[in-house]
Amino acid sequence: MDAPRPRLPPGRHGVAGHRLTVDGVRAVGDSGVAAEGSGVGWHDRGMTELVGLDDVRAARELLAGVTRTTPLEPSRPLSAALGGPTWLKCENVQRAGSYKVRGAYVRISRLSAAERERGVVAASAGNHAQGVALAAGLVGTHATVFMPVNAPLPKVAATKGYGAQVELAGNTVDESLVAAHTYAERTGAVLIHPFDHPDVIAGQGTVALEILEQCPEVKTIITGVGGGGLISGMAVAAKALRPDVRIIGVQAAGAAAFPPSLVAGEPVRLPVFSTIADGIAVGRPGEITFNHVRKLVDEIVTVSEEDISRALLMLLERGKQVVEPAGAVGVAALLAGVVEVETPVVAVLSGGNIDPLLMLRVIEHGLAAAGRYLRVTVRCSDRPGQLASLLSQIAEHRANVVDVEHQRANPHLSLGEVEVALSVETRGVEHSDTLISALRASGYQVVFAAEA
Structure with missing residues (x-):
């Protein structure tokens, strides 16, 4: 097998032939999914199955009164560009500034009393850190979060503000994750993975349940992809309820691990990766998320840094939305025309935690790109x-x-x-x-x- 390229040109990298019909989802659900609303989590089962619709619905019950049902806002510029209704799912105004609190809370709330006593540990450059910190405080357990030494100061401060103990370790999230694993082994703290756990996937899937209720006629859902937790959960819910809905993932061209992984048939680690979209800068898909993407997601496309900058500028100028680079990649793909979509379209703005200094640079870059x-x-x-x-x-x-x-x-x-x-x-x-x-x-x- 050829070595994977560290960078892929912006464009389409489909996963044709890796789709699962609603019947396939139901077959998986019938083979061991807990009864709807039972509250039984994946920590009580094996983790080789796909997450099912019942899991996502049970996660939604756990999140009632904890997370917000975020607004679905129409986008006139995108609707005009695409020739049909286009909506923005504003997870950038979710508690802690991103969708991450959904999966983090579901995972932590299902820990046993003994596990909560030992506390939780996580590794993140920002959004997962804040989601875990907030969720741990709500559940009543202590969180320790390892962040890269170059993590933006506002994100470090916000994570501390939610009550977590922050440890700076490593130059990348992967290196921080190694430190988090070591800490978990030494202390007994429970590692809360940012994406590769079924409870996390189920929690993130509640975004799709809201979208289908807010826009029942939706034909295409497009979202950013890093490790794959959000798109996996959304695909589970959407394909079970509306198998005709197309699920499209978008990665930054400089950190696109899914296309070569799908070609190889297994998760592949990028030797190097770099992007302004730090929230989706993941060098290797998760084992569990890879299986979900391969079977449920219709297409993966990539966008350039210039595409992302233009999207951020448009969202700020025309949509009055403060969005981080990772949260804008879905819109970037629509504006760049790297994917064919059928309207109505919903693009997920996955987060709004952007470093003010980075925002200044991105605005300048976006103006230049335009x-x-x-x-x-x-x-x-x-x-x-x-x-x-x-x-x-x-x-x-x-x-x-x-x-x-x-x-x-x-x-x-x-x-x-x-x-x-x-x-x-x-x-x-x-x-x-x-x-x-x-x-x-x-x-x-x-x-x-x-x-x-």
Whole structure:
């Protein structure tokens, strides 16, 4: 077998031939699923079966009064782009800022009294950490959370704010997870996996139950995918109740472990991975989630960092939604056109826990990706009035100069030459191209003109 590529180009990576009909789901359910509403969890059974609809419904009963039924908001820009009704499932306004509290609470609430006494431990860069911290406090047990040393400070502070003890260990979530395993073995604390446990999958599946009630006519549900817990649970519920609904997963191209895993027929670890969507930056699918995705999910597609940035910008500007990069990948796939969908469509905004400093960078990146933000370096003669003339010409084209840096010390400059670095806001790609062409036509040497 060829070694998996660390990065996949944005696009479609289908899982055709890996679908399970509603009859198949029911057959699994009939072979050992606890009675509906019984509250019996997977800790009382083996973990080789698929989660069933009854499991998701039982999880919903546990979550009553704990989690919010998050709103389903219409998106006019997406509806116009897709030619049909498109809705946003706003898990970014869920308690603790993401869907993660659903699975965490179901898992922790089913622990025995002895297990609760020992406490729980988790590893996460943010959302799972906050979900576990909140859920543990609600259940009445102590949580220790291992986070990467470079975890965003706001997420670390929020996790502590929910009552968890935070330990910084490792440079990645995988390394933090190793530390969490070691801690669990040493102390007896129960490890709460971020995605690869049936109770967690069942809890996340309650998102789909809400979607089907809020939009009974839905034809396509699209969501981001990291380890696969959310899409696995949603696929279980949706395919059992509406086998015609298409379930589409989206991964960041720089951290797409599912496509090569589906090709290989087993979970494959990426040798390297990197993306701004840290919430779905997972190097290897879970064993349990992989089985669910392979059998229930219709398609997996990937999107670029630029696609994600554009989606975040659109959600902020047009939808007034604060969403983290991982929470916007479904919208990114729709905007980028990397997947064919039948409307009505529901895109899940899975989380809103974004570091403010990252938001600033993403907004700038999104503006650049949309052709609305340029960094232009211009060489001109070092004479009085030249800078004013340059800025005047930019103003004539109704572009907005955000920042100016004027320097003569560049050793590559000729005597009598000056370099002016400009950050310019424009109306789009066409406006940017027109501006650069006009500067060159006026005799300015545009040494570097690129979208930031």
